[in-house]
Amino acid sequence: MKKITLLLLCLAALLTACSPTMEIQSPDGKLVVTFLIDADGRPMYQVSRNDKLVVLPSALGFTLRDDKDGVETTFPLTATFKVQNTTTSTHDETWETVWGEERLIRNHYNEMVVHLRHACGAPLDITFRAFDDGFALRYTFPERFDSLTILSEATEYKFAVEPEVWSIPWRTEYYEALWTKDLASAKDTACSPVTLEWMDGTYGFIHEAALTDYPAQNFTFRGTTVGTYLTPWQNGVAAYVTTPFATPWRFVILTDNLSDMMASRIMLNLNDPCRLSDTSWIKPMKFIGIWWGMHLKQMTWEMGPKHGATTENMKRYLDFAAHNGFGGVLAEGWNLGWEDWSHFDFTTPYADWDMNELSRYADSLGVQIIGHNETGGNAADYEAQLEDAYQYHAAHGIHAIKTGYVSPIIRTVDGLQYNRSQSGVRHYRKVIETAAKYHICIDNHEPVMPTGLQRTYPNLLTQEGVRGQEWNAWATDGGSPAWHTTVLPYTRVMAGPVDYTPGVFNFANPVYPQTRVHATLANQLALFVVLYSPLQMACDLPENYEAQPDAFQFIRDVPCDWEQSHLIDGKIGEYVVMARQLRGGQNWYIGAITNDDARSIELPLTFLEEGQTYEANIYADGEDADWRKNPYSTKISTQKVTREDVLTLQLASGGGAAIQLTVDN
Numbered sequence: 058m059k060k061i062t063l064l065l066l067c068l069a070a071l072l073t074a075c076s077p078t079m080e081i082q083s084p085d086g087k088l089v090v091t092f093l094i095d096a097d098g099r100p101m102y103q104v105s106r107n108d109k110l111v112v113l114p115s116a117l118g119f120t121l122r123d124d125k126d127g128v129e130t131t132f133p134l135t136a137t138f139k140v141q142n143t144t145t146s147t148h149d150e151t152w153e154t155v156w157g158e159e160r161l162i163r164n165h166y167n168e169m170v171v172h173l174r175h176a177c178g179a180p181l182d183i184t185f186r187a188f189d190d191g192f193a194l195r196y197t198f199p200e201r202f203d204s205l206t207i208l209s210e211a212t213e214y215k216f217a218v219e220p221e222v223w224s225i226p227w228r229t230e231y232y233e234a235l236w237t238k239d240l241a242s243a244k245d246t247a248c249s250p251v252t253l254e255w256m257d258g259t260y261g262f263i264h265e266a267a268l269t270d271y272p273a274q275n276f277t278f279r280g281t282t283v284g285t286y287l288t289p290w291q292n293g294v295a296a297y298v299t300t301p302f303a304t305p306w307r308f309v310i311l312t313d314n315l316s317d318m319m320a321s322r323i324m325l326n327l328n329d330p331c332r333l334s335d336t337s338w339i340k341p342m343k344f345i346g347i348w349w350g351m352h353l354k355q356m357t358w359e360m361g362p363k364h365g366a367t368t369e370n371m372k373r374y375l376d377f378a379a380h381n382g383f384g385g386v387l388a389e390g391w392n393l394g395w396e397d398w399s400h401f402d403f404t405t406p407y408a409d410w411d412m413n414e415l416s417r418y419a420d421s422l423g424v425q426i427i428g429h430n431e432t433g434g435n436a437a438d439y440e441a442q443l444e445d446a447y448q449y450h451a452a453h454g455i456h457a458i459k460t461g462y463v464s465p466i467i468r469t470v471d472g473l474q475y476n477r478s479q480s481g482v483r484h485y486r487k488v489i490e491t492a493a494k495y496h497i498c499i500d501n502h503e504p505v506m507p508t509g510l511q512r513t514y515p516n517l518l519t520q521e522g523v524r525g526q527e528w529n530a531w532a533t534d535g536g537s538p539a540w541h542t543t544v545l546p547y548t549r550v551m552a553g554p555v556d557y558t559p560g561v562f563n564f565a566n567p568v569y570p571q572t573r574v575h576a577t578l579a580n581q582l583a584l585f586v587v588l589y590s591p592l593q594m595a596c597d598l599p600e601n602y603e604a605q606p607d608a609f610q611f612i613r614d615v616p617c618d619w620e621q622s623h624l625i626d627g628k629i630g631e632y633v634v635m636a637r638q639l640r641g642g643q644n645w646y647i648g649a650i651t652n653d654d655a656r657s658i659e660l661p662l663t664f665l666e667e668g669q670t671y672e673a674n675i676y677a678d679g680e681d682a683d684w685r686k687n688p689y690s691t692k693i694s695t696q697k698v699t700r701e702d703v704l705t706l707q708l709a710s711g712g713g714a715a716i717q718l719t720v721d722n
């Protein structure tokens with residue numbers, strides 16, 4: 058292993074020595090991205106950090122299909138390039154998010170654009186950006202040249218030292234799987250993103266940003282090399298591109314610790330600024346819903362004796378929401394189509410759902426109805442109804458819709474396609490843009506993995522793309538292990554907000570008694586802080602919250618839009634301690650969770666304001682708490698604290714702690 062690394066390092070040195078090199082440094086000078094081109098005109102790049110090569114010379118480019126004269130040939134766009142010239146620039150700005158984990162984000166990088174021309178005459182630019190916490194690159198076909206049929210993308214990441222990789226396999230339906238860790242060489246394929254851990258304590262994260270009209274990327278592994286695999290159309294083509302065209306950004310975060318990795322905002326910075334002139338209608342909120350009852354089989358989506366979405370039941374939920382400060386109530390199964398899923402009608406309610414009356418009632422309470430548009434994967438049918446559907450929802454005061462695409466392969470306007478294909482990506486984009494026109498926010502279930510598009514379209518509030526809470530209602534494997542939620546913040550949630558739906562208060566599962574939530578009550582509370590979503594659902598039934606009002610108080614109090622967020626402590630797959638400050642406020646909220654191992658955590662409060670006293674409301678596991686034996690045991694206490702204090706949190710197996718720190722005036 059060592060020998061190979063040495064050989065590769067020599068090779069890299071040789072290449073650097075005999076080729077024209079062009080490089081940029083991160084603003085702090087610690088990360089250097091170098092562009093290389095060999096004697097065959099093969100473009101490559103390498104990256105060093107703290108004077109050590111991290112990414113060895115790695116391939117760039119594409120394989121195209123040439124359809125000229127009716128004959129299909131493959132055409133590599135990976136060699137015979139010549140550098141025309143390069144341009145460099147520096148960028149430093151701070152921008153304000155409409156909502157987010159942070160209000161203000163600094164975007165500071167150095168950029169180099171390498172202008173290339175291929176032997177066939179095709180111009181290609183490769184733009185590199187070096188940030189203090191990572192790097193990014195993207196391809197641009199800058200001129201009107203030709204329509205391109207892209208078969209594959211050559212971008213690779215040849216790591217000098219083999220990392221361990223947290224990932225899920227690329228074919229994972231809807232990204233709903235447990236993430237696993239293994240050496241890169243032991244991995245096969247992965248969905249983007251992946252999280253990397255090196256022995257020396259360095260962390261990494263590879264993903265893409267600004268995915269708009271291109272297939273979602275996936276990864277292949279060969280030794281220490283991570284390769285790109287674009288989700289194909291059903292005919293095997295990766296992308297049809299009309300030039301000028303820019304691909305999504307490919308980026309890699311590299312940091313010395315987990316907290317810095319979590320704080321990286323490279324993905325959002327690589328997306329275009331907000332395109333909506335008015336965002337005042339976009340409101341993060343907590344919500345409840347006629348939902349968990351269906352997953353527990355106590356209610357049905359379709360009309361019948363156990364129908365969940367009835368006028369009467371919805372009024373009960375709306376009352377509960379108004380009484381407890383929730384912004385909205387989701388109702389699934391309100392519209393025609395649930396009997397056989399062959400065609401959903403997004404403007405016709407079931408006979409026992411009075412939309413006009415409910416719209417009036419919700420408005421009188423100051424609570425929003427959250428719509429639900431399950432498509433059963435028939436995206437084409439949805440697109441045909443889109444304008445009418447959104448007009449109908451907006452006319453009834455509905456400004457947030459949960460969309461759904463339950464079907465491993467969806468039917469787009471281009472026929473059956475992977476939802477992560479270029480065709481699927483186009484559909485999801487159309488939904489967001491059309492929704493914005495009607496002032497509708499989207500919670501996208503069965504999505505394409507998020508890539509930071511919410512910067513450009515902040516009405517894309519949240520997405521699923523995760524093995525969420527619902528698996529704890531019906532999964533035949535018994536429910537997600539306790540460590541699952543201690544992996545998600547460092548993996549899936551790095552790609553964007555997650556509609557995981559925390560907040561189970563009743564752990565009995567009469568339908569599938571072997572399946573259950575592997576967590577304590579305090580853990581469920583902590584998830585509201587740990588798993589970020591600006592549209593945050595409290596998933597359990599109102600009666601289960603009413604039964605435990607003391608613990609429920611935390612859910613009533615916790616916000617879902619933040620001024621700043623910090624990972625205080627954690628280890629992937631073991632535990633997480635997050636601290637977040639209310640947006641535009643002074644109060645702080647802490648969420649700490651652990652895997653199956655009970656542990657004691659020291660929490661220094663140094664992030665609090667100097668000279669200020671806070672009242673800490675602590676929702677902790679009781680002494681005898683344990684997710685298997687006693688998930689309900691909770692100890693709620695109050696004490697005064699300052700930034701000099703260190704709290705000791707005792708987390709039970711599958712346990713957690715949730716803390717509200719309120720300024721004491």
Ligand code: NOJ
Pocket residue numbers: 348389431461463502503521527
């Ligand atoms: C799967 C979604 O994730 C879930 O939240 C929803 O209830 C069902 N589909 C039905 O649309």
